[in-house]
Amino acid sequence: DIGADTGNTALYFASKGAKVYAVEIDEDRYKIIQEHLEINPELKEKIIPINAAFGKEGEVTFYSDPHDFMDPTIFEERYKNHIDKPIIRKVKGCTIQSLMNEFNLTSIDYLKMDCKGAEFTL
Secondary structure: OEOOOOOHHHHHHHHOOOOEEEEEOOHHHHHHHHHHHHHOHHHOOOEEEEEOEEOOOEEEEEEEOOOOOOOOEOOHHHOOOOOOOOEEEEEEEEOHHHHHHHOOOOOOOOOOEOOOOHHHOO
16 A cells, blocks of 8 residues: 555455555654554554655655645645645655565555555656
């Protein structure tokens, strides 16, 4: 689940029996995924939350809205003329291959991406 947000999609698929790797760029939303797992302990072993940017290795800069109106993005231009002072953060970057290597995955059966324009760079 690339662009897992607060984990709603991950929770749904895990409730149907899937093992879900929930990748979320924003640390605040990543923490909410963890909170959701605490209140859904039966799904805790089926969802692996990952706080990272998806698409390239190394440190990645991303932008978020201090008012939480716009979603976080790696594209600074999405905020120009909309947000005066976006929050600028850095996070670990990963790729499909590095994720598969880290978790010893041999295949991915279903890939959901909602990562605010980064789908095109992936």
